[in-house]
Amino acid sequence: MSSRPAPTASTTPADDASERLGLVMRAVSLRHGNAAETVQALDDVDLTVRPGELAAVVGPSGAGKSSLLAVAGGLARPDHGTVTVAGQDMTVPSRRTRTELRRRHVGFVFQSGNLLPALTAADQLRLPLQLGPRSQRSGRDPLKLLADVGMADKADRRPHQLSGGERQRVGIARALVTEPSVLLVDEPTAALDRARSHEIVQLLAREARHRSVAVVMVTHDHDVLQYCDTVYEMVDGKLAASS
Amino acid sequence: MFLAIRELSFARLRFALMGAVIALIAVLMVMLSGLSVGLVRDGVSGLQNLPVTSFAFAQDVQRDSAFSRSVVDLSAVDEWDAQPGVADAAPFGNTLVNTRTDRGTEVDLALFGVQPDSFLSPSVSQGERLGTEDGIVVSPTALDAGLQMGDTVTIDRLGTRLRVVGVTKQQDTFGHVDVAYVPLAAWQAIKSGTAPGTALPQRAATEITAVAVRADDGKSVDLPAGDTAAGTESLTLKESYGASPGYTAETTTLQLIQGFLYAISALVAGAFFAVWAIQRKPEVAVLRALGASTGWVLRDALTQALVLLAAAVAIGVGIGLALGALITGSGIPFALSMPSISAAGAGLVVLGLVGAGAAVIRITSVDPATALGGNR
Numbered sequence: 001m002s003s004r005p006a007p008t009a010s011t012t013p014a015d016d017a018s019e020r021l022g023l024v025m026r027a028v029s030l031r032h033g034n035a036a037e038t039v040q041a042l043d044d045v046d047l048t049v050r051p052g053e054l055a056a057v058v059g060p061s062g063a064g065k066s067s068l069l070a071v072a073g074g075l076a077r078p079d080h081g082t083v084t085v086a087g088q089d090m091t092v093p094s095r096r097t098r099t100e101l102r103r104r105h106v107g108f109v110f111q112s113g114n115l116l117p118a119l120t121a122a123d124q125l126r127l128p129l130q131l132g133p134r135s136q137r138s139g140r141d142p143l144k145l146l147a148d149v150g151m152a153d154k155a156d157r158r159p160h161q162l163s164g165g166e167r168q169r170v171g172i173a174r175a176l177v178t179e180p181s182v183l184l185v186d187e188p189t190a191a192l193d194r195a196r197s198h199e200i201v202q203l204l205a206r207e208a209r210h211r212s213v214a215v216v217m218v219t220h221d222h223d224v225l226q227y228c229d230t231v232y233e234m235v236d237g238k239l240a241a242s243s
Numbered sequence: 244m245f246l247a248i249r250e251l252s253f254a255r256l257r258f259a260l261m262g263a264v265i266a267l268i269a270v271l272m273v274m275l276s277g278l279s280v281g282l283v284r285d286g287v288s289g290l291q292n293l294p295v296t297s298f299a300f301a302q303d304v305q306r307d308s309a310f311s312r313s314v315v316d317l318s319a320v321d322e323w324d325a326q327p328g329v330a331d332a333a334p335f336g337n338t339l340v341n342t343r344t345d346r347g348t349e350v351d352l353a354l355f356g357v358q359p360d361s362f363l364s365p366s367v368s369q370g371e372r373l374g375t376e377d378g379i380v381v382s383p384t385a386l387d388a389g390l391q392m393g394d395t396v397t398i399d400r401l402g403t404r405l406r407v408v409g410v411t412k413q414q415d416t417f418g419h420v421d422v423a424y425v426p427l428a429a430w431q432a433i434k435s436g437t438a439p440g441t442a443l444p445q446r447a448a449t450e451i452t453a454v455a456v457r458a459d460d461g462k463s464v465d466l467p468a469g470d471t472a473a474g475t476e477s478l479t480l481k482e483s484y485g486a487s488p489g490y491t492a493e494t495t496t497l498q499l500i501q502g503f504l505y506a507i508s509a510l511v512a513g514a515f516f517a518v519w520a521i522q523r524k525p526e527v528a529v530l531r532a533l534g535a536s537t538g539w540v541l542r543d544a545l546t547q548a549l550v551l552l553a554a555a556v557a558i559g560v561g562i563g564l565a566l567g568a569l570i571t572g573s574g575i576p577f578a579l580s581m582p583s584i585s586a587a588g589a590g591l592v593v594l595g596l597v598g599a600g601a602a603v604i605r606i607t608s609v610d611p612a613t614a615l616g617g618n619r
Binding site: 066069097099103105108114118119158174 | 532539
């Protein structure tokens with residue numbers, strides 16, 4: 001756990017410039033299911049993550065952690081509340097607009113990297129730069145970024161030729177290549193041993209600070225919380241600062 | 244394109260197997276196209292090479308056998324010649340005969356009876372044009388069948404002797420039989436069964452199969468009006484192909500098989516890409532989560548299908564052309580026609596793309612949120 005004072009989940013107002021560059025969620029609610037059976041995935045969630053801050057969200061399975069990431073990244077629209085990333089509204093109805101905002105401002109790191117089997121490590125990083133219109137294709141140098149995460153000598157390897165930790169390093173680099181404002185990290189240590197887990201979360205913390213990216217990491221792994229600036233706990237869709 | 248090409252390279256065995264199936268279909272399509280063109284050429288090239296726009300047959304004649312059944316009075320030629328827009332009208336006779344050379348070689352011939360001074364009289368590549376009473380001008384394919392310049396052939400049972408005096412410039416066949424142009428008077432004698440040395444019956448001298456009509460350049464002839472005036476029933480040159488023996492049955496059968504091949508191609512491509520699309524769903528979810536638009540994902544998938552289909556069809560057509568070159572001239576009615584093969588190849592690619600498109604469209608429904616959690 002971080003040595004910093006325990007933060008609150010909802011009391012910080014999102015009105016200064018640095019907050020607007022990060023992630024701000026206010027009174028966000030989301031229900032899944034139909035009329036017969038509904039699940040309150042997110043229940044009046046407030047969350048602010050500033051640039052350079054690594055925030056961890058822990059909680060049991062089904063607590064709503066993935067829904068939190070989905071709403072924060074514009075993959076799903078909340079029923080109520082507001083979400084801004086770098087000052088941009090991520091709850092707009094247009095799926096196309098949310099996709100574009102996600103491409104420009106959000107980076108995702110998935111479980112086990114979720115790398116595409118056909119692509120080498122270098123191509124995994126080149127891919128996000130190809131997704132937008134030609135005029136918007138800018139970002140970091142993929143090879144230099146691979147070197148930054150310690151993967152320079154494995155740029156030509158495909159996912160099946162990499163270990164779990166290496167895949168996750170490539171996944172982190174892929175998320176950073178478009179220079180996002182917010183990094184949303186989903187269970188990055190789920191398939192890693194203890195040593196690798198520490199390496200990966202240390203890498204995330206280092207990159208968050210070095211590149212001034214607001215990072216939200218969902219995890220079950222309490223061993224790695226020491227590297228996080230803030231820790232939240234999610235239970236039944238409610239988010240609260242962890243004790 | 245970025246991902247499409249890399250996936251083609253990465254899963255090359257899978258795509259190669261799929262491409263092999265499409266290539267085999269393309270080979271089959273080239274062979275069928277060659278057979279179609281060959282059969283058409285064997286069936287009606289004699290008609291195709293005539294400088295004719297329509298034939299006027301006897302009224303109410305059975306259309307699919309008009310050349311063998313029609314009998315028209317010679318006076319109809321003048322009626323047709325007087326019609327507006329008609330540049331030329333000439334008598335035309337047609338009958339199939341069995342002949343034998345003096346060397347004993349049996350050759351079947353489709354006799355085209357024409358007046359030597361009419362516009363129907365063919366140009367020759369060797370020998371002389373029609374003129375002498377018993378002289379015939381034959382298709383070069385008849386030489387392959389055993390005839391030689393200067394040969395005399397005797398018509399079975401009738402005993403009429405005809406001498407080969409010239410050879411046409413290109414293949415002229417009718418109903419898969421080599422054409423021999425013969426002076427109209429000789430044709431009338433043969434058609435009426437008049438033995439050599441016997442006087443031609445009065446009636447036979449006025450009977451022809453049809454009136455061959457050539458319209459003025461760029462003009463059309465009012466065929467119904469001409470038919471009313473001449474008491475005939477006209478078919479355009481293309482319609483008259485159907486009156487060639489077996490033509491309609493052969494072409495319809497081959498077109499049906501080609502149609503099935505197109506459908507099979509679309510289904511095969513559709514089935515492959517449907518399975519591929521299902522397998523790729525987790526990847527597509529990741530792509531969408533990374534910020535790929537639906538259009539980007541669809542374009543990439545369709546580009547992949549297009550590259551695969553185009554390459555497979557090109558290879559298949561290449562193999563088909565090589566096989567076709569071996570078959571051409573072997574006696575099988577087979578002819579390679581690049582316009583037909585190009586159209587068939589393009590048809591395979593387009594229909595394959597339609598099948599693939601129908602399959603990959605389902606990836607638009609992939610929820611990018613499934614990339615999160617333990618869904619993958």
